[in-house]
Amino acid sequence: MDEYKKVTEAISFIQSRTDIVPQVGIVLGTGLSGLTDKFDNKVVIPYEEIPHFPLSTVESHSGNLVVGNIKDKTVVAMEGRFHLYEGYTAQQIAFPIRVMKHLGIKALFESNASGGLNPMFSNGDLVIISDQINLTGHSPLVGVNDERFGARFPDMSEPYDAGIINTAEKIALEEKIPLKKGVLLGLLGPNLETKAEYRFLKLIGADMVCMSTVIEVIAGIHLGLKIFGVSVITDMCLPDALKPVTLNEIISIANKVEPESLFQSNNEPEIIKGHKQA
Numbered sequence: 001m002d003e004y005k006k007v008t009e010a011i012s013f014i015q016s017r018t019d020i021v022p023q024v025g026i027v028l029g030t031g032l033s034g035l036t037d038k039f040d041n042k043v044v045i046p047y048e049e050i051p052h053f054p055l056s057t058v059e060s061h062s063g064n065l066v067v068g069n070i071k072d073k074t075v076v077a078m079e080g081r082f083h084l085y086e087g088y089t090a091q092q093i094a095f096p097i098r099v100m101k102h103l104g105i106k107a108l109f110e111s112n113a114s115g116g117l118n119p120m121f122s123n124g125d126l127v128i129i130s131d132q133i134n135l136t137g138h139s140p141l142v143g144v145n146d147e148r149f150g151a152r153f154p155d156m157s158e159p160y161d162a163g164i165i166n167t168a169e170k171i172a173l174e175e176k177i178p179l180k181k182g183v184l185l186g187l188l189g190p191n192l193e194t195k196a197e198y199r200f201l202k203l204i205g206a207d208m209v210c211m212s213t214v215i216e217v218i219a220g221i222h223l224g225l226k227i228f229g230v231s232v233i234t235d236m237c238l239p240d241a242l243k244p245v246t247l248n249e250i251i252s253i254a255n256k257v258e259p260e261s262l263f264q265s266n267n268e269p270e271i272i273k274g275h276k277q278a
Helices: 003-017 033-038 090-103 162-175 195-203 214-222 247-260 268-272
Strands: 024-028 040-046 064-070 073-079 107-116 126-134 180-186 208-210 226-236
Touching: 003 040, 003 064, 003 090, 024 033, 024 090, 033 064, 033 073, 073 090, 090 214, 107 126, 107 214, 107 247, 126 162, 126 214, 162 226, 180 214, 180 226, 208 226, 214 226, 226 247
Parallel strands: 024 073, 024 107, 107 226, 126 180, 180 208
Antiparallel strands: 040 064, 064 073, 107 208, 126 226
C-alpha cells in the first residue's frame, strides 16, 4: 500500500477517537513517559489499535499514542518509540512522525537515554542536542520520494532548531535546571559499544551515543518540522574507565532524572510554544 495512504488511514482512526488537533509532537524515550500524566483531556490510544502502526517491543516503552492539552497547548506524545534493532525499517520508524505531522504538529520534541562520551558529562545529566551524526547506515528517505512528505533533498544544516534551544536554555536558567549541550550520534544497536568504538565515536565529534532519534529527526526535517531534543545521560562511555551496564541501570537513572527534565518544568508551556519564536 502507498505510504501516504497508510498515513491517512492512521490519521482517520486517531481522529475518530479525539477531535484535538495537536500543535506539538513529543517522542518520549526510555524512562521518560511520565509527562503524559500532566495532560488534560487525555486520550490514550494503544499503538496496536492504530492502522499500520508498529508495536513497541522494548522494556519501559508503554506503546501508546497520547493526545491532550498542556494548559493552552494541544500535544500528541509517543509513549515509546521504534528502533532499527527491533527489526523495523527506517520507513516504519518514520511512520509515526509522518502521522503526527499530518495530524497538525508544527514542532517535534525528542528525548532519549544516551551514553556519555564527553568526559565533562555525568550520569543523570540533561543534555540539549545541538547536532547529530547518523551512523546507523539507514535513512527514512531512501527510495521513491513522495512530495506530500517533503522535498527530495532536505537541508540538514540545522536539524535542531536554534530558536527553541535558546528558549530552553532561558527556561533552564529560570528553573535552576543544570543543562549541557552536545552532539548526538546514532548507531544501529542493540549491543553497546567496545572501548575502541567509543574512542572512534569521540574522535569524530560525538558527545553522546544512542540507538534512536536520528532517523526520526531526518524524517521530521523532511516534513518541515522544527525540532528540539534532550538526551538523559544514563551511562558513561569513557574507554579508559569503562564499566559494564545493564538495561535496568539505564532505566533507573532515566526515571530519577525525569522529574527534573525540561518537559516537567513549571515553564512547560513556554518551551512548547518556543517553536513560534524561531
